[in-house]
Amino acid sequence: MSIYVTKPFLPPIEEFNRYTQDIFLRDILTNQGPCVVEFENKMKEFLSVKNFQYVTNGTIALQLALKVLDIDEGEIITTPFSYVATTSSILWERCKPIFVDIEPNNFTIDVNKIEAAITPKTKAIMPVHVFGYACDVDAIQKIAEKHNLKVIYDAAHAFGSSYKGRALASYGDVSTLSFHATKLFHTIEGGACICHNDIIDKKLDLIKRFGHLGDDYQYLGINGKQTEFNAAMGLAIYPYIKQIMEKRKKISELYDSFLGGYVQHPQKQKDLEYNYAYYPAVFESEKELLSVFSSLEQADIYPRRYFYPSLNKLPYLKDVSSCPISEDISTRIACLPLYPDLSYEDVKKICNIILSTISRHRETAC
Numbered sequence: 001m002s003i004y005v006t007k008p009f010l011p012p013i014e015e016f017n018r019y020t021q022d023i024f025l026r027d028i029l030t031n032q033g034p035c036v037v038e039f040e041n042k043m044k045e046f047l048s049v050k051n052f053q054y055v056t057n058g059t060i061a062l063q064l065a066l067k068v069l070d071i072d073e074g075e076i077i078t079t080p081f082s083y084v085a086t087t088s089s090i091l092w093e094r095c096k097p098i099f100v101d102i103e104p105n106n107f108t109i110d111v112n113k114i115e116a117a118i119t120p121k122t123k124a125i126m127p128v129h130v131f132g133y134a135c136d137v138d139a140i141q142k143i144a145e146k147h148n149l150k151v152i153y154d155a156a157h158a159f160g161s162s163y164k165g166r167a168l169a170s171y172g173d174v175s176t177l178s179f180h181a182t183k184l185f186h187t188i189e190g191g192a193c194i195c196h197n198d199i200i201d202k203k204l205d206l207i208k209r210f211g212h213l214g215d216d217y218q219y220l221g222i223n224g225k226q227t228e229f230n231a232a233m234g235l236a237i238y239p240y241i242k243q244i245m246e247k248r249k250k251i252s253e254l255y256d257s258f259l260g261g262y263v264q265h266p267q268k269q270k271d272l273e274y275n276y277a278y279y280p281a282v283f284e285s286e287k288e289l290l291s292v293f294s295s296l297e298q299a300d301i302y303p304r305r306y307f308y309p310s311l312n313k314l315p316y317l318k319d320v321s322s323c324p325i326s327e328d329i330s331t332r333i334a335c336l337p338l339y340p341d342l343s344y345e346d347v348k349k350i351c352n353i354i355l356s357t358i359s360r361h362r363e364t365a366c
């Protein structure tokens with residue numbers, strides 16, 4: 001059987017059906033129904049946050065975050081090393097992404113380079129806790145306060161990580177999550193906005209459902225409402241979150257034990273409780289990565305190039321600055337298969353193929 005970079009987790013079907021049977025009995029399918037409310041409450045508890053707005057996906061969550069903070073023009077400082085949605089949501093909201101290079105140890109935005117990118121047009125900073133590793137949230141907060149900027153974290157990878165004793169997905173003015181099927185915890189499609197300010201949260205709650213309460217039209221809104229069936233999937237998977245993370249941890253440690261010293265892997269910050277969302281591996285060169293990919297493909301194994309290209313290289317962007325570290329890393333990084341029921345034998349097989357390919361490659365290289 002083919003092995004892909006990830007495989008969505010599915011709960012036992014009876015447990016999902018218990019929720020869907022109730023949905024059929026109630027005849028309430030959307031518009032902040034009981035499953036959505038229960039899901040939001042469970043998430044508040046799990047993440048220890050006061051506010052949690054469940055929405056249709058992680059991209060609309062980013063766009064709602066920009067809208068709720070009244071950022072509708074100007075420059076947003078962001079990272080080039082992420083999924084395209086981080087940049088595209090900025091562009092979609094008619095703002096200009098300003099790319100600041102990443103630091104080489106865990107691939108998050110380099111806080112020492114942020115201030116040089118600030119101009120009178122800068123409105124916000126949008127960093128990413130990439131692969132579930134923590135940005136330097138304290139340094140970013142200081143810079144934001146000094147220059148009167150908003151901070152929106154794209155925390156799509158951060159669910160389940162905690163940093164300095166607090167959910168990693170709870171920092172900044174707004175943090176956004178994605179519950180897409182490929183993420184560590186999913187609701188098929190889904191996303192969320194998390195903020196601490198109750199006024200901002202109230203406004204989010206309105207603008208995600210067209211901006212009105214009955215006949216009272218308060219804000220320009222959009223449709224970001226999530227359905228009962230998506231919430232039901234989240235509720236059915238919820239009891240398995242800890243187990244999912246533990247299994248991913250075991251598999252990641254197995255990868256470490258086979259590949260340690262041969263491929264580069266991000267360094268965990270000391271105050272981080274990591275969620276094991278991804279297993280990124282950096283090869284010596286793009287050529288080496290491509291030979292590893294072709295060897296794995298022959299065994300029907302398909303890792304993914306996360307993230308490539310570096311987002312400052314997107315073809316529809318004009319006059320962007322160069323980001324040498326992100327551009328270099330993105331050409332030679334891949335995420336290896338990682339999901340709870342990936343077997344010990346499969347991990348071993350993947351690692352053997354990788355090791356034999358790179359040893360062949362490194363021999364011929366010198």
Ligand SMILES: *Cc1c(COP(=O)(O)O)cnc(C)c1O
Pocket residue numbers: 056057058059060082083085086128154156157177178179180189190191
């Ligand atoms: C998945 C992802 C998104 C988008 O989330 P969707 O729910 O797919 O819209 C945004 N940012 C990052 C970093 C992601 O990985």
